[in-house]
Amino acid sequence: MLEVRHAAVSLGDTGGSRFALHDISLSVAPGQIVSLVGSNGSGKSTLAALMCAVRLSLEGMVVVDGFDPAVDEHSRLEVRRLVGLVRQNPLDQIVSTLVFDEVAFGPRNLGLPELQVRQRVKEALEQCGLLGFEKRDTTALSGGEQQRLALAGVLAMHPRYLVLDEATSMLDSAIRSSFRTLVFQLAREQGIGVVQITHEPQEVLSSDRVVLMHDGELGWEGTPLELLCHDGDLPGDPLRDSGFVRALRAAMRLGFKPSASVAPNTIKEWLILALESRAIRKTDVLSVIEASRARAHSYERGTVPEQPGIVAEHIVHSYEPGNPVLNDVSLEAPAGTVTLLAGASGGGKSTLSTILAGLVKPDSGAVSICGTRPSPGVCGMSFQRPENQLFLNSAYDEIALAPRCAHLDAVDVDKAVRHAARLVGLSDEQLDFYPYALSGGQRRRVAIASVLSIGVKAYLFDEPTAGFDVQGRRDMHRLVRELANAGAPVVVVSHDLEEWLAVVDRVALLSCGSMLWQGDAAEVCCHFELFERAGIKAPENAVLAQALSDALQVDGETGEDNAQ
Amino acid sequence: MRSNPLGSFVAADTPLSHIDARVKLLLLLVFTAGVFACQAAWAIIVWFALLALAMYAARVEWRSLVRAVRPVTVILLFTLLANALVLDGHGDIAIAGPLGISSAGAIRGACAVLRIVLLAGFACAVSASTTPPEISDACVRLLRPLGAVGVPVADIGLVLSLALRFIPIVAEEYGRIQMAQRSRGVRFDEGGLFERVRVWASVLTPLVVGLFRRADSLAESMASRCYADGSSIEIPARGLCRSDWVLLIAGIVVTCSMVLTGVLGW
Numbered sequence: 001m002l003e004v005r006h007a008a009v010s011l012g013d014t015g016g017s018r019f020a021l022h023d024i025s026l027s028v029a030p031g032q033i034v035s036l037v038g039s040n041g042s043g044k045s046t047l048a049a050l051m052c053a054v055r056l057s058l059e060g061m062v063v064v065d066g067f068d069p070a071v072d073e074h075s076r077l078e079v080r081r082l083v084g085l086v087r088q089n090p091l092d093q094i095v096s097t098l099v100f101d102e103v104a105f106g107p108r109n110l111g112l113p114e115l116q117v118r119q120r121v122k123e124a125l126e127q128c129g130l131l132g133f134e135k136r137d138t139t140a141l142s143g144g145e146q147q148r149l150a151l152a153g154v155l156a157m158h159p160r161y162l163v164l165d166e167a168t169s170m171l172d173s174a175i176r177s178s179f180r181t182l183v184f185q186l187a188r189e190q191g192i193g194v195v196q197i198t199h200e201p202q203e204v205l206s207s208d209r210v211v212l213m214h215d216g217e218l219g220w221e222g223t224p225l226e227l228l229c230h231d232g233d234l235p236g237d238p239l240r241d242s243g244f245v246r247a248l249r250a251a252m253r254l255g256f257k258p259s260a261s262v263a264p265n266t267i268k269e270w271l272i273l274a275l276e277s278r279a280i281r282k283t284d285v286l287s288v289i290e291a292s293r294a295r296a297h298s299y300e301r302g303t304v305p306e307q308p309g310i311v312a313e314h315i316v317h318s319y320e321p322g323n324p325v326l327n328d329v330s331l332e333a334p335a336g337t338v339t340l341l342a343g344a345s346g347g348g349k350s351t352l353s354t355i356l357a358g359l360v361k362p363d364s365g366a367v368s369i370c371g372t373r374p375s376p377g378v379c380g381m382s383f384q385r386p387e388n389q390l391f392l393n394s395a396y397d398e399i400a401l402a403p404r405c406a407h408l409d410a411v412d413v414d415k416a417v418r419h420a421a422r423l424v425g426l427s428d429e430q431l432d433f434y435p436y437a438l439s440g441g442q443r444r445r446v447a448i449a450s451v452l453s454i455g456v457k458a459y460l461f462d463e464p465t466a467g468f469d470v471q472g473r474r475d476m477h478r479l480v481r482e483l484a485n486a487g488a489p490v491v492v493v494s495h496d497l498e499e500w501l502a503v504v505d506r507v508a509l510l511s512c513g514s515m516l517w518q519g520d521a522a523e524v525c526c527h528f529e530l531f532e533r534a535g536i537k538a539p540e541n542a543v544l545a546q547a548l549s550d551a552l553q554v555d556g557e558t559g560e561d562n563a564q
Numbered sequence: 565m566r567s568n569p570l571g572s573f574v575a576a577d578t579p580l581s582h583i584d585a586r587v588k589l590l591l592l593l594v595f596t597a598g599v600f601a602c603q604a605a606w607a608i609i610v611w612f613a614l615l616a617l618a619m620y621a622a623r624v625e626w627r628s629l630v631r632a633v634r635p636v637t638v639i640l641l642f643t644l645l646a647n648a649l650v651l652d653g654h655g656d657i658a659i660a661g662p663l664g665i666s667s668a669g670a671i672r673g674a675c676a677v678l679r680i681v682l683l684a685g686f687a688c689a690v691s692a693s694t695t696p697p698e699i700s701d702a703c704v705r706l707l708r709p710l711g712a713v714g715v716p717v718a719d720i721g722l723v724l725s726l727a728l729r730f731i732p733i734v735a736e737e738y739g740r741i742q743m744a745q746r747s748r749g750v751r752f753d754e755g756g757l758f759e760r761v762r763v764w765a766s767v768l769t770p771l772v773v774g775l776f777r778r779a780d781s782l783a784e785s786m787a788s789r790c791y792a793d794g795s796s797i798e799i800p801a802r803g804l805c806r807s808d809w810v811l812l813i814a815g816i817v818v819t820c821s822m823v824l825t826g827v828l829g830w
Contacts, residue, residue: 085788092781096695110654381747391769405749
């Protein structure tokens with residue numbers, strides 16, 4: 001049993017009166033999957049560090065199978081062996097250049113003889129589907145493979161518990177679900193207790209218990225089913241904004257009783273059966289379809305202006321000769337609309353966006369941004385995790401960097417800064433802060449404002465909501481919509497189709513350097529085969545809606561419903 | 565994405581790639597000493613013949629050698645000129661006033677330049693046929709005897725391996741931050757010297773801050789996998805095979821005989 005009893009951790013190292021964690025008690029049994037949810041900054045990662053004995057609690061205690069890490073060095077090492085930690089970013093955890101050495105790192109630290117190390121490495125790689133990768137270079141692996149490697153490195157220590165700190169958040173949807181299945185198997189077949197920190201509704205729904213954290217305290221605790229019955233009034237509830245969950249709740253109101261893990265197909269079968277036995281009416285099924293599509297917060301659409309947007313034609317680009325990253329790619333993002341550029345990782349999304357922003361010159365092909373040639377002053381681009389690019393002493397200076405570089409006078413600079421800050425929702429007091437003294441979410445706002453203040457004609461956002469909670473995501477969606485409604489063409493690069501489908505107007509699917517499909521966001525869900533070809537998983541709400549529509553043979557309206 | 569700064573590993577099945585990395589590193593050391601120990605001009609020709617052989621065995625083209633030498637061209641040219649030019653009027657070929665060229669100096673300079681090219685060439689052949697992990701592994705194994713006198717060889721190995729792992733990551737991060745700052749309107753190609761230095765702070769500051777943060781997370785991850793101070797990792801021994809021994813001994817014999825020939829003045 002992994003137990004946390006009345007644990008507290010103070011904010012900062014001084015042991016002041018403010019707490020990052022306050023009076024937390026929690027237990028995880030072997031074989032159990034517990035989801036730890038809550039807003040950014042609610043203390044989830046601190047709790048994770050506590051459970052792995054990477055940090056020690058100020059008050060209270062942590063006990064893992066009888067070992068308390070606070071007692072002595074030996075117990076601490078024992079707890080670290082018993083509780084494996086997998087983090088969000090593979091770069092933060094992979095220490096070796098060779099796959100074999102990486103997995104052997106833990107067992108070697110335990111002082112095991114080489115023969116046993118080899119045996120463990122082989123087993124762990126086999127469990128994670130990486131057998132035969134022993135001699136590969138870790139940096140040459142894909143993101144999904146690196147994350148499985150990180151898991152293998154932990155499994156080779158034969159842990160009894162796993163702590164996954166947003167371990168799937170950087171993976172694209174198809175890889176994410178296979179990683180999820182792997183974790184599920186480990187819990188069910190090997191009795192490993194799992195604590196997963198997550199913002200993903202699907203992960204929350206497939207766990208045994210959900211623990212919601214709020215401001216460093218336990219806010220709520222229960223089964224996923226009880227969380228579903230709660231209908232979205234809890235702070236930091238990750239189930240709030242998912243179309244699939246809304247459909248699920250609609251079905252539950254009709255009498256559907258979900259089991260441990262709910263697949264779109266189970267809901268569909270139940271509804272159709274209930275319809276046939278006349279327990280529910282056709283309009284009830286239609287209401288479930290409607291719920292899966294309706295947005296919790298519908299965003300206003302502006303009128304689309306009659307002016308050119310972002311147009312890229314026949315782009316070819318390669319980093320090394322004979323191995324093109326982009327192969328004859330054309331893209332159109334009209335002014336006044338939001339275009340989602342989606343596809344599996346490694347498909348060329350980031351390269352295409354740097355070309356659109358005028359930062360990289362393509363080998364051939366033409367780009368036009370609102371009728372002019374692309375250059376940094378014309379198309380503003382916010383990179384992934386832009387908060388990592390801040391370097392000045394105040395948020396104000398960061399946002400003022402671009403207008404100052406354009407040699408505006410002080411009054412205009414101030415105007416530009418205030419305008420950009422207002423767009424992203426930063427208060428005047430926050431502008432005086434040292435950027436690194438702000439929270440992660442606010443820092444991202446500063447970084448995005450520093451791209452907006454340049455006064456460009458078009459915008460590009462690369463994974464702007466990565467690592468954000470429900471509220472942060474919603475704010476970002478609104479910002480993107482506002483920029484488009486004001487008449488600018490906006491392109492959002494993301495691998496998370498489900499999150500963005502309700503926000504964007506158009507979708508472009510990029511796969512292996514080629515443009516697979518582009519068109520109206522409402523239409524993409526009518527072409528399920530596209531998702532598979534693009535290497536991404538179809539959003540579950542779309543799968544459900546489609547299955548129900550097919551079953552009812554309702555069609556025709558699909559497009560219009562989604563476009564509203 | 566970008567070309568790796570160490571850069572030249574070619575994933576091909578070349579004869580030299582089958583040789584143990586320890587042998588290649590040792591021979592690189594031996595040849596380095598040999599190249600500088602042999603004074604005679606004929607020795608340079610022999611060394612170039614050996615280099616051609618090594619480059620053939622690693623399937624390295626001469627073009628990659630040119631690329632490897634290009635960054636130090638200025639230094640090489642300066643070396644050549646500093647040796648060749650005389651300012652006291654005693655030059656063999658007078659150019660203008662006291663300025664002249666000394667032929668002995670020119671030969672001395674040319675030899676120095678050729679030696680650098682030789683070293684770059686041998687290093688190219690090694691790095692083209694050896695993966696970075698093999699290099700770090702070989703270093704640790706070669707250092708192993710020092711463990712007996714208390715040198716923390718395992719820690720050095722870990723540091724080496726981490727450094728190798730992070731070189732491409734830092735390079736990529738650097739490129740990305742620079743692009744991000746360009747998209748925020750920072751211009752890297754204009755302004756005076758002072759302005760340009762100031763502008764680079766916009767890349768280096770976030771890069772270093774990011775690296776510190778990454779180092780911190782990495783240390784936490786390592787601790788959570790039971791890495792503790794003084795936890796010494798046993799490196800399993802591995803013998804050299806016959807072709808490794810043959811090459812190593814042949815290389816040492818050739819170098820020694822050349823040095824001896826030079827010393828004895830033939």
